[in-house]
Amino acid sequence: MTEQTRWTHRPPGSNWGDFGPDDQCGRLNLITPEKVRQGVAEVHEGLAFCLSLPLDLPGGNVLNPRRHPPVLRPTVRNGKPNLNYRLIGDNPLHNDVVSDDLAVLHLQYSTQWDSFAHVGQMFDADGDGVPEPRYYNGYRAGYDILGPLLAEDAGVPAAGGMRSTSRAQALGIEHMAERCVQGRAVMIDLHAHCGDAREAVGYDRLMRVIDADRVTVEPGDMVCLHTGFAQALIGMGGQPDAERLERTGAVLDGRDERLLQWITDSGLSVLIADNYAVEAHPAAARDVCCATLPLHEHCLFKLGIHLGELWHLTPLAQWLRAHGRHRFLLTAPPLRLPGAVGSPATPVATV
Known part of the structure; x- marks a missing residue:
């Protein structure tokens, strides 16, 4: 088979190939x-x-033991949770307060x-x-x-993703x-x-x-x-x-x-x-x-x-x-x- 002919016959009742040999929609x-x-x-x-x-x-x-609720947590900034974080930096005149988070989703x-x-x-x-x-x-x-x-690697990843x-x-x-x-x-x-x-x-x-x-x-x-x-x-x-x-x-x-x-x-x-x-x-x-x-x-x-x-x-x-x-x-x-x-x-x- 070539890349364009992944199959020589299709399952009964299927429409494989009807929208094109490489269709993915x-x-x-x-x-x-x-x-x-x-x-x-x-x-x-x-x-x-x-x-x-x-x-x-x-x-x-309960519905699926392999799927768990989402986890929300702040990103880390200068070793601290980046939530309600005051952006003082090197300039004490800065008065910004920022929050930034991440999600681990099933x-x-x-x-x-x-x-x-x-x-x-x-x-x-x-x-x-x-x-x-x-x-x-x-x-x-x-x-x-x-x-x-x-x-x-199939488990729940830490922030930063799977390897x-x-x-x-x-x-x-x-x-x-x-x-x-x-x-x-x-x-x-x-x-x-x-x-x-x-x-x-x-x-x-x-x-x-x-x-x-x-x-x-x-x-x-x-x-x-x-x-x-x-x-x-x-x-x-x-x-x-x-x-x-x-x-x-x-x-x-x-x-x-x-x-x-x-x-x-x-x-x-x-x-x-x-x-x-x-x-x-x-x-x-x-x-x-x-x-x-x-x-x-x-x-x-x-x-x-x-x-x-x-x-x-x-x-x-x-x-x-x-x-x-x-x-x-x-x-x-x-x-x-x-x-x-x-x-x-x-x-x-x-x-």
């Missing part, structure tokens, strides 16, 4: 200037909604985007009969997505940021139909909700799923109750093949939810080898559809329902952090 390519104009046309009131949780929520590491702890380097699969892309770890459009683990050189070269040389979140992620979005209000209880939503249930609310999803639309999960997290005040959360809110049934086919056929550009993983996690067990997160496999690995998780959708969903609307302008770029496999987001909806 997937179905963001469907957010065209026309889709942006359609989003802007949905702005009637000039009201803006912040769709991000406070980035120190959910609190603790990039997918709170409201977030997944990049395509977040989830790959074992797949025989070169036809030699041996599956190897691959990501969207055939990008390769160990070559395009590099792991840490040392085990200790390793761990990064996504391809498929990093910066490619999403460069596309700005602005256009028309559609709200599907699962909470209004399913309530607070946990329910695995398959194709039939989703279609009943869409039909009841007269929701239309067109190619290039960004789809948001309101389940009430993030609102429940806010109510827990940074002390999440694991058992209660396991029973809270609708989740998509990633094992439902018709649901996955709808995601393919709808032409949606990104898929967003206010819950932890968009889909049931872990998915229902199977007797044959399969993905633990089949919707992640379908979206991130096969189709190049970015997933948004833990967004705060309740105030917006309630406003849209009260006003008989389901479409809005969404502006939601991630951090332009080269090589990152995920990113916090502070999305803004305008109606």
